[in-house]
Amino acid sequence: MEENIFRKLLEERGWRLTKQRNAILQKAFSYKGHFDPESLYLAMRGKGMKASRASVYRTLNLLCECGLVEKVGKTEQGTIYEQSAGRKHHDHMICIQCGEIIEFYSEKIEKLQEKICRELDFKGKNHTLEIRGYCRHCHAGENGLEGDSSHGY
Amino acid sequence: MEENIFRKLLEERGWRLTKQRNAILQKAFSYKGHFDPESLYLAMRGKGMKASRASVYRTLNLLCECGLVEKVGKTEQGTIYEQSAGRKHHDHMICIQCGEIIEFYSEKIEKLQEKICRELDFKGKNHTLEIRGYCRHCHAGENGLEGDSSHGY
DNA sequence: TCTTCCATTGAGATTGAGTCTCAATATAGT
DNA sequence: ACTATATTGAGACTCAATCTCAATGGAAGA
Structure with missing residues (x-):
């Protein structure tokens, strides 16, 4: 209990x-x-x-x-x-259409963050990585209409 | 202009x-x-x-x-x-003591995110990665007192 | 220039999340 | 049971952000 x-x-x-x-x-x-x-x-x-x-x-x-x-x-x-x-740390993807939240975890990304913190002499306590976009169900049929491909997505 | x-x-x-x-x-x-x-x-x-x-x-x-x-x-x-x-995309570290904001960028982290999006069939539009903790000036002299080392930091 | 039309503005009302106040209540220790 | 202290809850309050709507102003035509 x-x-x-x-x-x-x-x-x-x-x-x-x-x-x-x-x-x-x-x-x-x-x-x-x-x-x-x-x-x-x-x-x-x-x-x-x-x-x-x-x-x-x-x-x-x-x-x-x-x-x-x-x-x-x-x-x-x-x-x-x-x-x-008791839950493992994880990050989130959030669908800006339907609001669905998808959890993910990447050991490599975690390690890279630690490395960058060391390099910049920053003592990280916690972090959030949030990717916003369209989930499997919501981007079906779209032709990548509007916007902002400046981040490489 | x-x-x-x-x-x-x-x-x-x-x-x-x-x-x-x-x-x-x-x-x-x-x-x-x-x-x-x-x-x-x-x-x-x-x-x-x-x-x-x-x-x-x-x-x-x-x-x-x-x-x-x-x-x-x-x-x-x-x-x-x-x-x-005209500004390159970048992520942030935020000092929870003095509020200083440090910008950083990691090509590797960006690429990993793209990879994960592909794997999960998620169409990322943008993202924010925010690391909270203590900056160079604020963690000086501290012995890592309180908390939350669960993220590997 | 005058007029009409519609976008825009701004002061103040409104919403909504979150915090604070403080009297009433519950709990722990004696 | 008694006292001291912690906790609760209703409602007031704060603060960011949005909305309302009458007044303003620029654009296009007469």
Whole structure:
């Protein structure tokens, strides 16, 4: 039961595992992939478990500090989170048509980043690599119409 | 004079090069590096050239569509832009202590991304790679205290 | 030049994510 | 149970960004 991991991590920092925090925790981990605070909040209202918007945001921040959850990025619709406990690091492709998010991982890219950090004397803590474009389903039939081939794509 | 390039691009789309648009254009291009809409707006108020906040946001969106300017990313303080006309694509390191932004470019990383896109049948349009951490000046003297070495850094 | 038409502007209202406030409530330790 | 402290939640607040709509202004024709 992962709740115990949470409790331990929380207690190490002198935090309490309250009903609300636990509920938010459970809900966050019920998502296999990505989620945003507002959806999580609304989804919880539906069920018996409820917590205020303020608590949802507060708790998500705590979970981030614990390293159980992490911010993937900011979009027009707000911050996107995902659970990170036990998950391997990965990067994202985002379809700008349908919004699909595809995860990928490249050992080579990771290594190259480390190399560049060393070269520039930068102490990297984390990073995000986000490729925006059209997914398999959305670029079917298009003839590469508009724009911006300046990046070599 | 780059203004002519702008005018041509605007006219191609049936847009007018108004005083305000031109002023915003000039101001945006006066930045060598990154800028945000609010700063640009405030900086303009100071000078003779002025435009409303609404026009600044509207015009920056137009400039993005033209490809003259591009969104680098979203931060707590809002969207960061940079001019992209004539500039080579590059990625960013951001110091989470002092906010310094370091630009870098890696041909190898670019190529790897293209390869991964092909493999996953994803039509990449653009991307952002952002490494967060501590710059040369800010990590001096630290002993790698807190956190998150899970990414290999 | 005058007039009509339509794009553009700007002040302020509005939205929406996220944070803050603070009184009420819950919990831990004694 | 009592006290001290942590937490909660409703709603106020902040701030970026967009929207509204009356007023402005430039372009093209009469």
